[in-house]
Amino acid sequence: MPNFHTDPALWLETFKVELTSASANLYGNGRQQSQIRLTVELQTGQPPLTEAQQKSLKLVLERDDGTYEPLPFEGANALLWAQTSVKDERYDLMPGSGTQAPIAPDTARAFSKVMYVTTRAAGGANAKLRAMIQKDERTTYYTDNESGFDSYVILSTITPPTFSEGDYVWVRSYERGNINNVFLHEYKLQLKGLGLSSPTQTIAPGMIRWQRNEPSETYATYVGMAYPGTDKTVHYESAIKTGNTFVPARQANTPGNDALVLVLNGADNINFYSDGLDYGGPCSVKVTDRHGNEHILSFAFASEGSDLERRSKIVVSYS
Known part of the structure; x- marks a missing residue:
């Protein structure tokens, strides 16, 4: 769980995770991706994010007991759900009623990262995803009620169609x-x-x-x-x-x-x-x-x- 040495609001003005795909659904085939944007904006007067802080900004999976598990990156350690910063151009995002919001350019105070999530979970599975960032080696913040920046994305898998x-x-x-x-x-x-x-x-x-x-x-x-x-x-x-x-x-x-x-x-x-x-x-x-x-x-x-x-x-x- 997070370890708060200081009030995160003293460091961050904005800390959120949002779905930028048109749909929160995706096929559990391990290939189709869902697009999610993670955004932080620093309080006025704070120094820009270090490279390590930027790298630490990533998605975590909220377990049923309320604890968090870092979402594995695609590769040998990927299990049912995985994340990557690379869009796989071979596949389209799931269409839907939503619209893809434009991504604002980074500034000295604002930084955003787009992540892509895949899953091999069978149809009907859900994943509640939050963002995390490490201010330093001892201090980790999550987008939850405890930090005061409560935001999350819920993705759902659907069963692939049967083709004839x-x-x-x-x-x-x-x-x-x-x-x-x-x-x-x-x-x-x-x-x-x-x-x-x-x-x-x-x-x-x-x-x-x-x-x-x-x-x-x-x-x-x-x-x-x-x-x-x-x-x-x-x-x-x-x-x-x-x-x-x-x-x-x-x-x-x-x-x-x-x-x-x-x-x-x-x-x-x-x-x-x-x-x-x-x-x-x-x-x-x-x-x-x-x-x-x-x-x-x-x-x-x-x-x-x-x-x-x-x-x-x-x-x-x-x-």
Whole structure:
């Protein structure tokens, strides 16, 4: 508990913590962040905050018994709730009815710090967060009744939604060449109303299927994927042998940063080999959306139709 050697009001004029996200809710996926601002303003005549005092300004979790636990910083020691001063640009803050207040510039008397909180707590959990600051090694103040600066933020977790096929858009986004010979097709997979973000695990980045499984066959479709984001590099299964003459697409042509792009290289110069049948699919990846929730996406060649249709049509599975 705090140790008051002096009245904190003699040192501080303002000491508060406030929610600056539009919502006090967030998903308990350990990725989505909630934004909280901590502010102190010194009494007139007080010397500016030292670097150590500024560093000590952080969030604490109020336990059920009224004691405080410093909120761990993200990393190895982070448990259910964690804080960081770094905004993860891969994910959006939760939208809501609130408005984000502008952050005033620091002055000789006023100092503020923006912290971002994540959690892995299941839906329905709450966290009551206060701010702390250390005036010196023996004196710690909290934003509570005892200090005279009572303020706190309560964050609540919500259960991630369950996604199904109707939540996605799957369309051909680029095509070039002759479907009966050499072609390049791209398909993009988007999440309706919310963009996809970075992958969390690539289970199998690519696959291949020949027109016919015969030693003389050279017609095949070699599949890879470009992950959501600005990097359009196409990732393939490196164990697949495609020979020395075939050159696959290295960059996706489909514009935009919020979709997963599947790239189909229709080729006439990939020699069939029996071990290549082990890489006939599906190819799968785990990606996150802009709220940090995870999606498992699998892509397989069609199992019905002509030989050409079975290597040029894709079936998508969602989970």
